[in-house]
Amino acid sequence: MDLEEIKKEAKTYFDKHKGFIKSLKKSKKIDDKFHELHEEVFEEIDCLECANCCKTTSPIFYDSDIERVAKALKMKTADFIGRYLHKDEENDYVLNESPCPFLGFDNKCIVYDSRPKACKEYPHTNRKRMNQILFLTLKNTQVCPAVHEIMKRMEDRISS
Ligand code: SF4
Numbered sequence: 255m256d257l258e259e260i261k262k263e264a265k266t267y268f269d270k271h272k273g274f275i276k277s278l279k280k281s282k283k284i285d286d287k288f289h290e291l292h293e294e295v296f297e298e299i300d301c302l303e304c305a306n307c308c309k310t311t312s313p314i315f316y317d318s319d320i321e322r323v324a325k326a327l328k329m330k331t332a333d334f335i336g337r338y339l340h341k342d343e344e345n346d347y348v349l350n351e352s353p354c355p356f357l358g359f360d361n362k363c364i365v366y367d368s369r370p371k372a373c374k375e376y377p378h379t380n381r382k383r384m385n386q387i388l389f390l391t392l393k394n395t396q397v398c399p400a401v402h403e404i405m406k407r408m409e410d411r412i413s414s
């Protein structure tokens with residue numbers, strides 16, 4: 255897959271995805287479809303060739319994430335917060351900068367084993383109750399080529 259082409263294509267699909275997502279709101283049984291396509295698409299996409307999530311967005315750092323990552327870096331929690339994090343408008347800790355300072359030049363995460371929960375779960379397309387995070391999923395089509403591809407295949411299969 256050409257991930258750069260997929261990212262460009264995702265921009266042109268935004269309105270189509272938005273309309274489709276609105277129609278899915280009424281459908282309760284969408285988890286299985288998302289999970290099946292999540293498995294299928296991530297078989298074809300190598301995150302190490304992409305890392306767009308780590309380059310452009312910040313995970314939320316919960317207290318347990320902060321403690322774990324600070325420990326992995328052999329830093330005191332307060333020093334870690336002071337150096338890397340600030341609170342956003344929802345009062346959650348997020349990174350001061352992007353790309354993420356823990357992303358290596360080879361697109362590998364240097365704190366991978368201790369990474370925040372939000373990083374482990376991204377892009378959330380294998381979660382339960384997908385109908386509760388459809389607008390987050392729409393937003394993620396513009397960040398994650400896998401999410402765009404999942405949505406596109408779902409639209410094709412449901413309409414065919
Ligand atoms: S943006 Fe999506 S495809 Fe790219 S690295 Fe993140 S999860 Fe993987």
Ligand code: SF4
Binds near residue numbers: 313354365
């Ligand atoms: S902590 Fe690791 S997985 Fe999370 S955004 Fe940073 S580089 Fe990516």
